[in-house]
Amino acid sequence: MVVIAEGLAGKKIVITGATGFVGTALVERLLRGVPDCELVLLVRDGRRTAAARRTERELLSNDAFDRLRSDLGKEGFSEMCARRVTTIAGDVSSDGLGLDEAARAVFATVDVVIHSAATVSFDSPLDQAVEINLLGPTRIASLCAELDITPHLVAVSTCYVAGNRRGTAPEQLVSDGPFDIGLDWRNEVTSARRLKGDTEAESRRPERLAEFRKRARAELGAAGAPALAAKTEQLRNRWVRDQLVAAGRARAASVGWPDAYAFTKALGEQALTESRGQVPVSIVRPSIIESAWAEPRPGWIRGFRMAEPVILSYARGLLKEFPGVPEGTIDVIPVDMVVAAIVAVAAAGPDDAPPITQVASGGINPLRYRALVDNVSSWFTAHPLYDNEGQPIIVPEWSFPGRGRVQTQLTRAKAVITRAESALQSLPLRGRQAELAANLETRRMEVERALEYVELYGLYTECEAIYQVDNLLSLWDRLPENDQRDFAFDPRLVDWPTYINEIHLPSIIEHARVKTTPGRAKTTDRTARLRRQVLDPARQVAAFDLENTLIASNVVANYSWLATRRLDRGERLRYVARTLAEAPSLLRLDRRDRTDFLRHFYRRYENAPIEQIEEDVAAMMTHLVLTKSFPEGIRRVREHRAAGHRTILITGALNFNVAGLRPLFDEIVAAEMSVRHDGTLSGEMTTVPPTGEARAQLLADYCEAEGFRMEECVAYADSSSDLPLFEAVGFPVAVNPETRLAAIARKRGWLVEHWAKAPGGPRPLLPIAPFGDERLRRGGR
């Protein structure tokens, strides 16, 4: 007889992976169901958050604890946590678990270690999977040896360590079974580490780096050196990761496992068994863990597991087919049963617990693939998701195709979309058309994801192994009745149609925040909310770019207007012809480096009498600037002022050209040109206009000088070259974004505004001054 409360009474239990899906449920169940035990949580320090803070934020605030919180009251719950839960900072991927002296001292006093930390993602890079899944358990065992303690180590593994095989998979080590091919885990560790090093080296080869840089430039445009560098490095890291993911998948497949996860877990079991020394070990192997059957409440789930993305893609109409054998078994097990089994194994103690316990449903209460699909499709027919137009999405008929066919279809779809996308990317699009391209990108990412699901999970749906659960059932039989009630883990208790229709699907739909009601999408609500945030009086500064953000014009148009104002008809024609001929080279220069372009272009103002320019600029304000302005943009500037924000214009235009906008802004940062003694312009800039990352710096300096905070700044700009600025402020607003920026803005959830010229205004064909003021042409003054 195993009595759980007795078995764990007064025990100190270390739990790794407490912030994960199983870990959360485990901590909750122990706190609620085993009142007399103490928990030590081994949690990694986050990048910004200390381990203890992570316990608070990522674990104890989870809705799994709602039940406890309401039972004990808020205070009572905190009091209990303070009394029974200790957090130590540590990391299973480093030797000695990265514990400091104090943590080691705590660790030295424990009775049970439940190791549930793992990288469960099926597409982890090989090196990471090796460090965590393979070496993690071994490191715990070595630490115990080092500290000279022998706690009961309960290691959570997976049924899929059995690999790709048909027939029954017993509760024994793979290396003890008939299909062992004699892999040495140490060799795998060495090779994975070497591969990581090689890949890192390969990624730094000049050709590779040039390629990353090129791609970064293509993605960002002229965003300035620091942004480009950051992006390049990001691309390099991603490349390394992708290589290692592919390597993991390939290595696993080559030796008979569906993926790197199962492969490294299998070797991990082997390594642990070999290196455990005096530490008693029990292994618990769940199959596919899904939402809770009953505890802490039916349907409780944390994060997205394996089946959810597939089910949601199907419900969204994205995944029309998914490979699988209709009569195949899909081995799902609710998380609360896994947790109950772990607790029971721990309570049974090193002597009574089976060495390996599989927690799976396939052998005794199988869920057939066809039954799953039928239930899912009828459920979504009754409760459809809705698209952005508010129309219900009809779920497709499932045809149980082979994996190859689905992959081919998706690959083809991806190719088409990618081609269309790159075509659109290369067009000079802005505003709504650019959003189209961004939509296409979203679409491509969806297809890519679907393709990944098929590649990764397809194997699981085709898996025909049956996991034996003899040890599990014998443990079950040894439980007293009240423990069987409170710690139910008998897979036969699950009624699959009830589980799918009433527990799992409603739960994941709730979690996925998908549209489940008809009517138009609430994107406008989102925009309205972002607008309110942007105009909130708590904001302090609103910085605006000028060209294409507030005005559909540019420095060349300004110059042309001024240059032609006093020309006669023939001279005008010649001017227009000359400028058109120069346009391509100007454009090229502008694309390469904005500052160089401005310096080069502004030479043209040399020798212009400043007095005449100032007079002409006033006329230009009406004829060019206002005509081409975006009234909503101008209104926004004024709304910011009304809200008490400082408004700043940051532009590459010459200061006299934007003088007419003065009343809108508290501060105008523009290019300035020196004036000679004879009252003519020198053509040389005394203040170089800030571009790219210099704008971010400028705003930061301004904020510092004026005592404002960048997090309370709003920045409006139209181009991806303003990314550094966008990233520096708290509230970026992309105005009429070009394709690249539209895509970025969408990903980051930035406010996007589509501002247009007033449709009733005049639309001159060319930005040249109106022909007809005789007095001016005669030479004026």
Next chain:
Amino acid sequence: MPRPGFVLDVDRSTPPMLFWHGERFSLERLPADRSRVIYPAEPLPGLADPDAAIRQALLQPLDMEPLPSLLHAGMRLTICFDDASLSLPKMRRPDSRQRIIEAVLDMAAEAGVDDVHIIAALGLHRRMHDYELRHVLGDRIFDAFHPSGALYQHDAEDHANLVVLGETDHGEVLEINRRVAESDLVVYANVNQVAMDGGWKSLVTGVASYRCLSHHHNPESLQNTRSLMDRHHSALHHSIWRMGAVLRDSGPKVFQIESTINNDAFPSPFDFLSKREWEWTGRDRATFLATSKALDRTPRRLARRIFHSIEAPYAMTSVQAGFTETVHERTLEHVHAQHIVPVEGQTDILTMGIPFISPYNPESIMNPVLVMCMGLGYLFNMYRGRPLVREGGVVIMTHPTTKEFHPVHHPSYIDFFDEVLADTTDPAEMSQRWERKYAEDEWYRHLYRTGNAYHGVHPFYAWYWGAHGQQWAGRVIIVGGDPATVRRLGFTPASTMDDAFELASEVVGRSPTITHLHVPSVLVADVH
């Protein structure tokens, strides 16, 4: 002898009627036996020698000494003139104002006056472009006065150059242009196209400040202005005349010159516009068809440019000068002679075609706010006695009414449409909640003063202009307008005239009487 205006009863043989539809036209058949059409009078003959008539008026003014005897060397003379809101369409050169001001300047030169300022009395309207000043005043005046800065435009926001002349017994403050107030003589050159213009209104609105204008340009006054064309029953004009008395008693000496023009608003290619449909010749029909089809195929932007370039062959029908009040009474006689059409009784439905132009969009686009202003403000007010439509009746207009605005001329209109009309269409409410914010807005002030924008508060005034009509009509329907925009104005969109009649039947029953106000040209219905 030109034929007077008259009322045609529509029967089965009556051809379809011409409606303006912005920059286009449409022909609409009105239901027989219960519809009538009010036609304006044909153009009265012009003066044979306008320049001689002007000289005559200046030498023999009404209730004042002849102009030459008011002029002497060393004096400060200020000449004010109506801005681009008059006439519509713009007058073929030479404009009456050019003729008048040249005559005045000649006399001033003879008298040795050298301190002369010429000021465009634009009130809160937009500043005129140089080419508009040149068109109205002629090259000679423009080139002589503009470069030296002696020809300029009134600035209602230049507070250093505004002075308070006094208060009326109703507590209305008269605040006007300093130069005008401090002149020895102010001459005002008017073009009196409709009965609303002229009299004390010329100076009291043309060179006043926002503060001064807000005493009468407000919802209450305009709801009690019955009508704008009948100053004796207009709260707006009463207030202006009270201010006029202050100006008369404590202001500079004013020499008012008013000139009237006839109804000859469109040059020959558009003859069919002013003809009566059943009198159209084969040639008229052909021109109409050709013009109308061509316009349907012309982009609106281009059509707008064509229409705004039209110069009207107006002829001057009278000119009188002297003491403002006497002059204005004489002017009204002449205006009425051209405009008044006697009409028997009111009607259930009033139909009107809204043209491409209103006083507030010369060289620009008729935006939705101005459509309201033109329909319910101007055309609805073309009556004396009682409105053409009965109280609670229906007004049907035809206009494309798209959400388009001119960014240079009408910046505050854009925000007014998006912000204010989204909140309320009620003049009193908007006046309370929004008017001050727009009137005192720094950016609008900047654009009004340095650019060519109407004053920030102007869209409110345009809206108040229709306040009486809005209050009076039970429903307003716009045929062929953009539905969302029309709804924002508080009106009902209809796609065809038949739909409009159908919608109107909910308000006025199944067989209402219909009256169509034939535009162009201008007429004032004298409703008994």
